[in-house]
Amino acid sequence: MKLVVVDDSSTMRRIIKNTLARLGYNDVLEGENGVEGWEKMDGNPDVKVLITDWNMPEMNGLELVKKVRADSRFVDIPIIMVTTEGGKAEVITALKAGVNNYIVKPFTPQVLKEKLEAVLGVNEG
Numbered sequence: 001m002k003l004v005v006v007d008d009s010s011t012m013r014r015i016i017k018n019t020l021a022r023l024g025y026n027d028v029l030e031g032e033n034g035v036e037g038w039e040k041m042d043g044n045p046d047v048k049v050l051i052t053d054w055n056m057p058e059m060n061g062l063e064l065v066k067k068v069r070a071d072s073r074f075v076d077i078p079i080i081m082v083t084t085e086g087g088k089a090e091v092i093t094a095l096k097a098g099v100n101n102y103i104v105k106p107f108t109p110q111v112l113k114e115k116l117e118a119v120l121g122v123n124e125g
């Protein structure tokens with residue numbers, strides 16, 4: 001299963017990638033801002049999950065989410081936002097833009113695991 005991870009912090013991308021690897025997901029594409037994230041999405045319509053930061057240069061995560069959701073190929077793709085923006089208003093803004101689940105930094109690998117499984121429906125039924 002192919003995933004795209006977008007964050008301007010290489011350390012955060014590494015943390016997320018390492019966590020995904022431990023969960024068995026090794027097919028991960030990276031972008032360091034929304035522009036790069038969109039390029040990875042656009043070139044890989046078989047991507048199954050997008051995990052994105054909010055605050056980034058060039059194009060931020062909220063703009064990326066709106067762009068992805070506006071594309072017919074990605075209408076139903078699960079999107080997780082990983083951000084320091086933990087306020088209620090920010091969460092609502094993100095959900096309205098099309099984010100499926102929300103993680104506030106700092107987070108534990110267990111939280112990422114649970115949120116990922118939630119958007120994938122792993123524990124359903």
Ligand SMILES: [Mg+2]
Binds near residue numbers: 007054
């Ligand atoms: Mg950032």
